[in-house]
Amino acid sequence: MTTELLTGAEMVVKSLSALKVKYIFGYPGGSVLDIYDAIFQQDEIEHILVRHEQAATHMADGYARATGKVGVVLATSGPGATNCVTGIATAYMDSIPMVVLAGQVASSLIGNDAFQETDIVGCTRPIIKHSFSCRSLADIPDALSKAFYLASTGRPGPVVVELPKDILIPQNKGPFNINTDITMRSYNPNIKGHPKQITKAAQAIASAKKLVIYSGGGIVLSDASALLTTLAETLKAPVTNTLMGLGGISGTHKQFVGMLGMHGSLEANKSMANADVILALGVRFDDRVTNNVEKFCPNATIIHVDIDPSSISKTINAHIPVVGLVKIVMQQLLDELKVINFVADEEALTQWWQKINEWRAVKSMSYEQDDNEKIKPQRVVESLYKITQGDAYLCSDVGQHQMFAAQHYPFAKPRQWINSGGAGTMGFGLPAAMGVKLAFPDKHVICITGDGSIQMNIQELSTCLQYKLPVVIVTLNNRSLGMVRQWQDMVYGGRHSSSYMESLPDFIKVAEAYGHIGIKIDHLSELDDKLAQAFAIKDRLVFVDIMVDEKEHVYPMQIRTGAIDEMWLKKGVKA
Amino acid sequence: MRRILSILMENEPGSLSRIVGLFSQRAFNIESLTVAPTNDNSLSRMTITTSGDDKVLEQIVKQVNKLIDVIKIIDITDRQHIERELLLVKVNAMNDTTRTEVKRLTDIFRGNIVDIGKQVYTVQLTGNADKLNAFIDALQHETEIIESARSGCVGLARGDKALRI
Numbered sequence: 251m252t253t254e255l256l257t258g259a260e261m262v263v264k265s266l267s268a269l270k271v272k273y274i275f276g277y278p279g280g281s282v283l284d285i286y287d288a289i290f291q292q293d294e295i296e297h298i299l300v301r302h303e304q305a306a307t308h309m310a311d312g313y314a315r316a317t318g319k320v321g322v323v324l325a326t327s328g329p330g331a332t333n334c335v336t337g338i339a340t341a342y343m344d345s346i347p348m349v350v351l352a353g354q355v356a357s358s359l360i361g362n363d364a365f366q367e368t369d370i371v372g373c374t375r376p377i378i379k380h381s382f383s384c385r386s387l388a389d390i391p392d393a394l395s396k397a398f399y400l401a402s403t404g405r406p407g408p409v410v411v412e413l414p415k416d417i418l419i420p421q422n423k424g425p426f427n428i429n430t431d432i433t434m435r436s437y438n439p440n441i442k443g444h445p446k447q448i449t450k451a452a453q454a455i456a457s458a459k460k461l462v463i464y465s466g467g468g469i470v471l472s473d474a475s476a477l478l479t480t481l482a483e484t485l486k487a488p489v490t491n492t493l494m495g496l497g498g499i500s501g502t503h504k505q506f507v508g509m510l511g512m513h514g515s516l517e518a519n520k521s522m523a524n525a526d527v528i529l530a531l532g533v534r535f536d537d538r539v540t541n542n543v544e545k546f547c548p549n550a551t552i553i554h555v556d557i558d559p560s561s562i563s564k565t566i567n568a569h570i571p572v573v574g575l576v577k578i579v580m581q582q583l584l585d586e587l588k589v590i591n592f593v594a595d596e597e598a599l600t601q602w603w604q605k606i607n608e609w610r611a612v613k614s615m616s617y618e619q620d621d622n623e624k625i626k627p628q629r630v631v632e633s634l635y636k637i638t639q640g641d642a643y644l645c646s647d648v649g650q651h652q653m654f655a656a657q658h659y660p661f662a663k664p665r666q667w668i669n670s671g672g673a674g675t676m677g678f679g680l681p682a683a684m685g686v687k688l689a690f691p692d693k694h695v696i697c698i699t700g701d702g703s704i705q706m707n708i709q710e711l712s713t714c715l716q717y718k719l720p721v722v723i724v725t726l727n728n729r730s731l732g733m734v735r736q737w738q739d740m741v742y743g744g745r746h747s748s749s750y751m752e753s754l755p756d757f758i759k760v761a762e763a764y765g766h767i768g769i770k771i772d773h774l775s776e777l778d779d780k781l782a783q784a785f786a787i788k789d790r791l792v793f794v795d796i797m798v799d800e801k802e803h804v805y806p807m808q809i810r811t812g813a814i815d816e817m818w819l820k821k822g823v824k825a
Numbered sequence: 826m827r828r829i830l831s832i833l834m835e836n837e838p839g840s841l842s843r844i845v846g847l848f849s850q851r852a853f854n855i856e857s858l859t860v861a862p863t864n865d866n867s868l869s870r871m872t873i874t875t876s877g878d879d880k881v882l883e884q885i886v887k888q889v890n891k892l893i894d895v896i897k898i899i900d901i902t903d904r905q906h907i908e909r910e911l912l913l914v915k916v917n918a919m920n921d922t923t924r925t926e927v928k929r930l931t932d933i934f935r936g937n938i939v940d941i942g943k944q945v946y947t948v949q950l951t952g953n954a955d956k957l958n959a960f961i962d963a964l965q966h967e968t969e970i971i972e973s974a975r976s977g978c979v980g981l982a983r984g985d986k987a988l989r990i
Binding site (some may be wrong): 371372376379381383400434435436437558560561563564622795 | 982
């Protein structure tokens with residue numbers, strides 16, 4: 251059998267096909283024109299042309315978060331590649347599987363400050379799981395295969411592959427072989443928890459009187475939510491989710507006590523503070539969860555399960571560390587609980603739940619909506635929940651609207667809630683929603699955003715028209731950078747330094763100019779009807795611009811430097 | 826506390842920058858770093874001396890291990906181990922007294938004079954960091970140090986223990 255000779259550009263496309271890629275998100279330019287030519291001459295992979303490379307990364311990211319597949323980005327050298335940096339950092343912080351193919355100037359020019367030359371491997375080094383610099387044709391299939399393997403296994407993350415122009419050009423051909431069954435001697439993530447640690451963990455759980463399950467993005471990433479629910483129901487313990495873990499257990503499950511952390515529920519943070527055993531599953535004790543680490547849950551035995559050993563005891567010391575894939579470790583724990591004949595301590599549980607229900611009764615998420623006053627942002631999220639019957643993909647930007655959405659839309663399933671949790675990247679929402687819509691065209695896909703965030707990638711309205719991606723954009727328009735303003739109100743004596751958007755565009759006209767439909771909502775009385783109207787339109791993008799109360803703050807909120815459960819319930823009212 | 830870390834890693838372009846970048850990105854200290862290919866040319870061995878409390882050290886080891894290029898990392902400080910550093914030092918040797926004294930010190934520390942100029946001696950000395958520091962102190966009492974270069978520490982565990990694939 252003779253092996254077909256291919257150009258490097260053809261190898262890139264063939265490799266992606268072999269790796270079962272359906273979509274590439276990208277933007278052409280000098281150094282990658284050969285790849286674009288190769289894409290043009292095949293029809294297995296569809297290329298989605300964005301309007302800015304940052305959006306390509308977020309789109310690939312949203313696609314990856316919703317489907318669990320690797321998101322693929324293609325950008326040219328220099329500015330094309332550097333425009334991807336924010337999106338790569340966003341994916342890195344939230345452990346999202348992504349492969350970024352970055353063009354590079356010809357090998358002979360590297361280091362000469364050539365036109366559109368940037369050391370993208372150097373630029374991205376701190377925000378990637380790994381990177382490859384291809385130096386010859388033969389490197390291409392292997393680098394791509396390894397990139398996909400690394401991006402999607404262990405703790406997932408973005409991988410950058412640099413492709414110099416001279417190995418892509420038509421004059422240069424070589425035999426194509428790809429091995430998609432990768433093993434690497436330097437990379438062997440530990441999947442199964444150590445049996446001794448499992449035993450210790452099971453014993454600690456069995457002897458707990460006030461157990462809380464604190465679960466995060468690891469549950470979502472490893473598709474372990476069914477197992478989490480089983481484990482929680484076996485233990486009958488309260489479950490709190492991190493911002494990244496929402497949907498890991500149904501938001502309406504009776505054992506779910508809400509999100510924890512800075513804007514978490516009082517009952518979630520109180521449960522943590524008062525627990526005697528914390529079962530931490532696929533979380534990383536982020537500073538937006540712990541508040542002051544010195545005061546963090548001093549009486550709790552902490553069992554910390556994570557695939558990444560460096561996440562364990564990084565900020566909070568784990569008493570029982572378990573390194574492994576959370577899905578596998580939870581099954582090991584369930585098996586071990588059977589072995590030790592675990593029976594829930596009903597008496598202790600009754601007392602524990604009595605306390606929790608007292609904290610619940612405070613209704614820390616409540617807000618006041620007067621019929622004649624401005625629309626409260628929380629009320630909009632509640633309407634969205636009702637209209638979509640809890641079954642939408644909610645893709646958020648960053649700011650107050652993100653927290654209101656996280657607090658007031660109980661997610662039934664994992665992957666429904668898509669937001670930039672770790673990096674907090676404004677401009678993430680719209681392109682992420684587009685990536686989700688591409689994967690699930692028949693589902694409601696909402697971009698919930700603010701008047702600040704939406705303008706950070708608003709040019710993608712053009713991409714939405716080109717590829718017919720009818721997402722529903724819901725802008726909680728408070729004519730200011732709400733979260734910045736809230737901090738300025740609370741911490742900076744009300745001095746609103748640069749937190750106003752004094753020259754907001756008419757978003758309705760913007761939407762219409764891009765060929766979409768705009769709906770403006772000013773009054774509470776029209777909110778539900780107009781939202782219903784927006785969601786009834788299936789084949790056009792609808793931009794809903796909702797005037798909300800600009801004075802509304804996100805509550806509850808942890809008191810700075812306090813313990814996890816020291817919170818403001820509303821202005822001047824401590825829990 | 827000072828620690829000596831031995832790292833076995835893929836001998837790939839960029840591997841060194843990943844390690845160095847990691848230390849600066851996470852604000853870890855590097856006191857010295859040496860790296861060279863091993864007898865197996867596909868592997869590099871790096872020795873880093875660093876300092877920090879137990880928590881920081883644990884993070885350093887974990888974060889280095891997390892790098893895809895890294896195959897193994899061990900902290901050899903607390904085990905029986907051999908550590909060596911190479912010093913090359915050029916000193917002023919302009920008169921007989923100084924030359925005699927430098928020669929005498931070099932002998933005491935079991936070093937070698939490896940080059941001479943009209944008015945300079947170059948001395949080579951190996952040992953652990955303390956020994957090298959002591960030698961430099963002693964030299965400074967006798968003459969002027971013109972320049973010096975130190976390799977940074979390399980180390981191996983004693984006995985059968987080995988860092989290999």
